Amino acid sequence: MNPALAAARAGLSRGWIELRQTLTTRADLFGLLFRIGALLAVMIWTRHTHVPGTNFSLGTTTLVSVLGLNVVVSGVVTMGDLLVAEREDGTLLRAKAIPNGMSGYLLGKVVSTSGQVALTVAVTLLVGAFLFTGLAIGRPGGWLTLAWVLVLGLLATLPAGAVLGSLFPSQRSAGPWWLLLLGGLSAISGIFYPITHLPAFLRWIGELFPVYWLGLGMRSALLPNAMATVEVGHSWRHLATFGVLSAWAVAGLLLAPAVLRRTARRESGSTVAARREKAMRT
Amino acid sequence: MEDVLDVRGLRMRYGGTDVLSDVSFAARRGEVLALLGPNGAGKTTTIEILEGFRMRSAGEVRVLGADPARAGEAWRARTGVVLQSWRDHAKWQVRELLAHLGRYYAPYSTADVTRPWDADDLLETVGLAPQARKRVRDLSGGQRRRLDVAIGIVGRPELLFLDEPTAGFDPEARRDFHDLVRRLAGREEAAILLTTHDLDEAERLADRILILSGGTIIADGSAGELARAMPGRSEVRWSRDGQRFAHAADDATAFVRELFRQYGESVGDLEVRRASLEDTYLALVRQAEQGSPRTLTAVTA
Numbered sequence: 001m002n003p004a005l006a007a008a009r010a011g012l013s014r015g016w017i018e019l020r021q022t023l024t025t026r027a028d029l030f031g032l033l034f035r036i037g038a039l040l041a042v043m044i045w046t047r048h049t050h051v052p053g054t055n056f057s058l059g060t061t062t063l064v065s066v067l068g069l070n071v072v073v074s075g076v077v078t079m080g081d082l083l084v085a086e087r088e089d090g091t092l093l094r095a096k097a098i099p100n101g102m103s104g105y106l107l108g109k110v111v112s113t114s115g116q117v118a119l120t121v122a123v124t125l126l127v128g129a130f131l132f133t134g135l136a137i138g139r140p141g142g143w144l145t146l147a148w149v150l151v152l153g154l155l156a157t158l159p160a161g162a163v164l165g166s167l168f169p170s171q172r173s174a175g176p177w178w179l180l181l182l183g184g185l186s187a188i189s190g191i192f193y194p195i196t197h198l199p200a201f202l203r204w205i206g207e208l209f210p211v212y213w214l215g216l217g218m219r220s221a222l223l224p225n226a227m228a229t230v231e232v233g234h235s236w237r238h239l240a241t242f243g244v245l246s247a248w249a250v251a252g253l254l255l256a257p258a259v260l261r262r263t264a265r266r267e268s269g270s271t272v273a274a275r276r277e278k279a280m281r282t
Numbered sequence: 283m284e285d286v287l288d289v290r291g292l293r294m295r296y297g298g299t300d301v302l303s304d305v306s307f308a309a310r311r312g313e314v315l316a317l318l319g320p321n322g323a324g325k326t327t328t329i330e331i332l333e334g335f336r337m338r339s340a341g342e343v344r345v346l347g348a349d350p351a352r353a354g355e356a357w358r359a360r361t362g363v364v365l366q367s368w369r370d371h372a373k374w375q376v377r378e379l380l381a382h383l384g385r386y387y388a389p390y391s392t393a394d395v396t397r398p399w400d401a402d403d404l405l406e407t408v409g410l411a412p413q414a415r416k417r418v419r420d421l422s423g424g425q426r427r428r429l430d431v432a433i434g435i436v437g438r439p440e441l442l443f444l445d446e447p448t449a450g451f452d453p454e455a456r457r458d459f460h461d462l463v464r465r466l467a468g469r470e471e472a473a474i475l476l477t478t479h480d481l482d483e484a485e486r487l488a489d490r491i492l493i494l495s496g497g498t499i500i501a502d503g504s505a506g507e508l509a510r511a512m513p514g515r516s517e518v519r520w521s522r523d524g525q526r527f528a529h530a531a532d533d534a535t536a537f538v539r540e541l542f543r544q545y546g547e548s549v550g551d552l553e554v555r556r557a558s559l560e561d562t563y564l565a566l567v568r569q570a571e572q573g574s575p576r577t578l579t580a581v582t583a
Contacts, residue, residue: 003355003389010385017382021373091370096335098386098437099359268335269365269445270326276368 007100007107014104015111022116032116036123039066044131051194051230056223060132064222065191067121068214071150072185074117075157076164077178079109083165084174087263088279090272096264106162106260114154121150125222136224145238149217152245156210159252166263170275185211194230203232210248213241284347286311286441286473287332292341294327301327303497305341309490311440312471314463316478316488320567323494325477329445332475333363346441359390359397362439362472364447367430372419376410377401379418380432387437398436408432408462424455431459435466442466444476448483456483463487485559493563495570505559508566521551 022028040063047059086092095101129135136142168174188198188206195203195212206212219227220236228236287309294302301324309315317325330336331343334350334357343349348357371379384398391397405411408428413421421429427447434442444463448456464487466472478484484491485505493501493508501508516534520527522545531537534554541549557565 001389003386006389007386010382013385014382017374017378025373086370089368089370090365093365094370094383094433097333097358097363097365098383099355099390100386101383104386268330268333269363270330272368273366 003100004103007104010100011104011107012111014108015115018108018112019115022112032120033123035070036120036127039063039070039124040127040131047132051227052197053230054227056227057132057134060128060134061219061223061227062192063124063128063132064135064218065215067124067222068149068153068216068218069182069186069189069191069211070120071117071153071214072157072211073182074113074120075154076161077182078116079113079158079161080165080168081171081174081178082109082113083162084168084171087165087267088171088272088275090276092264093267093269093272096267102260102264109162110154110158113158117150117154121146134224135222137222142221145217145221149214149221149241149245152242152249153210153214153217156245156248156252159256160210160248162256163252163259166259182211185209188212189215191215196230196232207244210245213244217241217245285309285344286313286346287315287475288342288344289332290342292328292331292343293339294324294331294336295339300497302338305494305497305499307492307499307502309441309473309475311473312467313490314467314474314476314488316476316484316491317494318478318481318484318491318563319494324497325494326445328494329443329475329477333361333443334358356390359387359437360440362434362437362442364430364434364442364444366445366449367418367426369419372417374418375415376418376421376429377405377414380404380429380436383433384436390437395438395440397438399438401436404432404436407465409458423450424452427451427455427459431462435470435472438470439472442472442474444474446477446479448478448480460487481559481563491559493566495567500570501562501566508562509557509559516557517553517555519551519553519555520549522548526551 022032043059043063043066045059046062047057049058050056051058051061083092092102092105095105125135125137129137165174168177185206186192188202189195189209189212190198190206191211195206198206216231216237219231220238220241228234231237285308287307289308290306292302292305293300305324305328307315317328319325327336331338332345332350334345334353337351343351345353346357346360350357374382381401384401387397402411402414405414408431410425410428410432413425418426418429427450431447434444447463448459451459460483463474463476467474467489476487488505490502490504491508492499503511515530515532518529518531518534518537518541520541529537534556538552538554
């Protein structure tokens with residue numbers, strides 16, 4: 001068998017094993033369900049508030065937008081954080097010590113993270129269909145949009161997560177930055193409130209990042225078409241969504257391998273041992 | 283046959299100081315080499331350069347016929363590195379992890395070597411068969427180290443690196459581990475390079491001992507050869523007329539001959555103890571630190 005193919009298969013199985021572990025480890029499963037539950041609970045509060053200028057439920061709109069935000073959280077933060085943590089604990093070094101191990105490791109992470117995103121979306125929509133009014137989940141075109149937005153969204157965010165994860169020296173130092181990054185971005189990306197109410201320059205900054213476009217893409221897939229009227233230009237802007245997310249994906253896929261190689265090159269038994277000693281002292 | 287390891291004039295500089303100034307040695311197939319030396323002598327640096335995990339400053343290094351700084355994945359598949367686990371792969375089951383990591387080696391099987399090592403067979407070999415379905419985080423410290431060894435050899439390496447493999451082992455675990463290493467070198471014909479602080483371990487395991495001090499190899503040979511080549515004194519003990527005697531002799535044989543000539547049958551409880559590896563080691567390192575580098579090469583390849 002060809003080594004690259006063997007590594008690809010090993011990577012796929014690694015992703016599947018890790019996904020299964022998440023679903024069978026009580027704390028991990030609880031964390032996943034808690035996130036979904038908390039999301040639904042918060043949106044239920046705003047179920048009867050209307051999106052300004054319409055009589056459509058703000059809760060439904062926000063629920064869908066947050067699914068888009070969730071892709072970024074999983075793609076960037078989960079991926080980045082795992083990479084920081086697993087560099088610290090020596091998982092990455094083990095991958096480096098076996099032939100094509102790094103490729104298999106990364107593919108595994110992509111698979112397990114994507115699987116978690118797909119699960120989150122599925123469970124949220126399943127429960128949301130009963131609790132919220134106005135979700136347009138009966139259209140085949142909508143599912144198609146959901147599929148390409150999800151895939152492109154993961155491609156745009158996972159490499160970015162890997163790059164950011166390579167930059168932080170330790171998991172502890174990474175935490176506050178993730179929060180700042182996501183808090184700031186979701187505030188200017190129309191996740192909780194339409195972006196049209198923001199000053200123009202903030203809107204432009206928001207439009208540079210994938211969070212806004214993932215939210216918009218999700219809304220276009222799962223809300224009635226008439227809701228496009230509250231968006232910028234009264235349009236779902238599919239072409240722009242495709243363009244911006246693709247640009248992030250291309251940039252990330254070009255940058256990530258080099259950054260990851262550089263990070264992996266610096267790993268050795270003594271660097272992991274030094275971190276272990278540091279972690280045990282503090 | 284080509285040497286598995288061939289190191290010539292290896293140098294490593296950090297900032298302005300040489301951690302390794304001139305390290306040269308070689309190893310053949312199936313040979314077990316122990317790298318000894320005081321803390322900070324550069325044992326770990328040396329081993330990490332040979333593993334391809336660290337760039338060297340200068341020198342000629344061939345590991346399995348390739349330069350580890352540039353060698354590819356096919357080369358990687360022929361080496362094994364035993365890493366110290368900490369909390370990685372905590373949720374994985376023991377057998378699951380071993381079988382998974384083994385998959386990467388499958389394309390690198392040759393007519394002589396079937397890769398990877400079958401997971402169940404390997405678990406049996408390292409004595410982890412009863413723990414096969416346990417999660418890694420539920421293993422004891424000793425079991426975890428055995429898993430580390432199993433991961434290091436799952437690809438049936440031609441060359442295995444062990445950096446202080448038995449640190450923190452209890453005596454029984456240490457004995458089991460020594461048996462395993464001897465079996466690997468014997469049956470699998472793997473060359474093994476290990477670093478250790480335990481002289482007893484080095485003496486028991488290694489075919490050849492290298493002592494690293496002051497950035498260079500100051501001794502290279504088997505434990506017996508090092509002791510013989512070192513002008514250490516042997517200790518002679520005996521008893522006569524119920525009285526015990528001890529004497530440090532430069533030439534123990536001549537001393538004992540003279541002893542018998544003078545006192546004949548009244549000599550009893552004779553014991554001759556050659557300088558131990560520990561004595562040799564301490565003497566050599568002391569000499570090197572006092573700045574009278576005297577390279578002792580008992581075996582030249």
